[in-house]
Amino acid sequence: AAPKFPDVNEDQKERVDVDSFIQIYRDIDDIFEEEDGNDTEADPIDSDSTEVLMNDEAGNGGIDDARAENTSEDEEERDEKELEIAFRSICDEAGLVSKEALRQWDEVRDLLDEGMLGEDEFETIWERTLKSPGSADLLDVDGFLSFNVDLDDLFVFEDEEMMQAADEDSNQTQWDAKKEPKMKKNIVVGDDLPPGVIFAELADDDFLLGFDDLKRWGELQEMLDEGDLSPIELQNIYDEVVKAPGTTDRLNEDGFVALYDAIESLFEEEDDDEGNARDGDKKSFRSDLLAFISRINSDEEKLPCGLECTEQEQQQVLDLVSAMEAGSSNAAKEKGGNIIPSDVAGNWELLFSSSSAMKFNKGLSGLGGSFPNGSFGGLVQKLQSSKYMSDIEYVERINVRPGSNSFDVRVTGDWKLGSSVNLFSGEPTTIMSVEPDRVTYGPTSTRADHWKSLGPLNKLDITYLDDDLRIMRGTTSTDTIFIFKRC
Structure with missing residues (x-):
């Protein structure tokens, strides 16, 4: 103790x-x-264990890391044993594996079939894998294991990329979620959807939509992308539409329908303009042709019907005729060779002909050039059709000086229509065939088969037809045309 x-007192002993x-x-x-x-x-406890415990208490891995390391080593040993078993299943009697046997191994074949391993990647790994000693194209078990290490490295890299991408996607998703707490709506697609359906898809829970909501209207975005509608045009239309009550920039269903109709009207106007332009072109060709022929025939010093026009004038007429024949208003084209007699029955005046025979004969019958002081004065074609007969009559005017001596030449006969195929275009056409019977002038009447000058009009293709204009061409000479107008 x-x-x-x-020297302490008794009470101080303690x-x-x-x-x-x-x-x-x-x-x-x-x-x-x-x-x-x-x-x-x-x-x-050894110092290492103590350190492990200390590290574990400090949150630096500790025993869990040691256990994980041991587990990883166990897994590697297990994988290696499994690969050795797989090697024995595909190797030959010498314990070696060929490239083809390796390619047919289930693991490799599945990767190739699924596109996860490319042929070039397989070849690259095969080439750089050490072969069995004494062999240039066979692998022993060590080479097989080495091949699989390289194969795994491909997918370890991909896994790291996928994990990184997943982290980035996760971060982006979190960021987007912060920026856009509401679910993103889909684009409204579909052609010719009713405006009510489109509005229902675009509108919010209050059944209203703003200008930015129009970005989800797929068909509208196509119009903007293709330049059919400009952003300024869209903005102007949107600004002019009446907004929903209580708002200054949002539309209810009525407002959206008004917007929809305004956009549609733009394209209807364009269609009308295009249609009017096409109709205008057709009318322009037709009016140009008639005006040009009228100018040619206005020269009293020349024979009518263009029989004495210049080559340039004739070519211009041919060009205008070709343009008219190609137009959609051409009944002959629309009917496709199915013109019927009632379509052409009536009286028709010849306006123009490029027939070389008529030019040579100075008319249809040739009598105009054979009479002293006589000349061709014009031609009218009369077509009559009924259930029982189809008669034709040409009335050719012969002008003789003095005028009191002028007379008419009448050619009568039969006519018919038939469907055929144009020799030059290969398209269906309607042919008018005429069989002259008698030629009569004054007291003279003779059989028409003696009048060879009538031949050019006996068989012609009807290439253009409307209510009061008909154009026909020669079946073997497309530059031979006859232009008739109802009279």
Whole structure:
């Protein structure tokens, strides 16, 4: 026991001085040092384990990392054993594997079939894998394991990329979620959807939509992308539409329908303009042709019907005729060779002909050039049709000076229509065939088969037809044309 203070009173026997206190402290400390020594002998822990425990307490891996490392090593050993088993299943009797056998291995074949491994990648790994000693194209078990290591590396890289992409997608998703708390709506697609359906898809929960909501209207975006509608035009239309009550920039269903109709009207106007332009072109060709022929025939010094026009004038007429024949208003083209007699029955005046025979004969019959002071004065074709007969009559006017001596030449006969195919275009056409019977002028009447000059009009293709204009061409000479107008 520690000594007490010297010379103390009886009531002070339990008190100690400083030296005694220090001694007591040391004795107590020695007791705990002995206990620590006993614990160390009973449960010794090496320094490494102590460090592991300390690291674990500090949150730096510790025992869990050690266990994970051991688990990873166990998995590698297990994988290697599985690969050795696979190797034995595909190797030959010498314990070697060829490239073809490796290609047919289930693991490789599945990767190739699914497109996860390319042929070029397979070839590259095969080429750089060490072959069995003494062989240039066979693998032993070590080469097989090496091949699989390289094969796994391809997908480890892909897995890292996928994990990185997944992290980026996750971050982007979180960012987008912060920016757009509401679910993104789909694009409204479909041609010719009713405006009510489109509005229902575009509108919000309050059945209203704003200008930005129009970006989800697929058909409208196509119009903007293709330049059919400009952004300024769209904005102007939107601004002019009456907005929903209580708002300054949003549309209800009525407003959207008004917007829809306004956009549609733009294209209807364009269609009308195009249609009018086409109709205008047709009318322009027709009016140009009639005006040009009228100018040719206005020269009283020349024979009518263009029989004495120039080559340039004739070519211009042919060009205008070709343009008219190609037009959609051409009934002859629309009917496709199915013109019927009632379509052409009536009286028709010859306006123009490029027939070389008529030019040579100076008319249909040739009598105009054979009479003194006589000349061709014009031609009218009269077509009559009924259930029982189809009669034709040509009335050719012969002008003779003085005018009191002028007379008519009449050619009568039969006519018919027939469907055929144009020799030059290969398209269906209607042919008018005429069989002249008699030629009569004054007191003279003779059989028409003696009049060879009538031949050019006996068989012609009807190439253009409308209500009061008919154009016919020669079946073997397309530059031979006859232009008739109802009279």
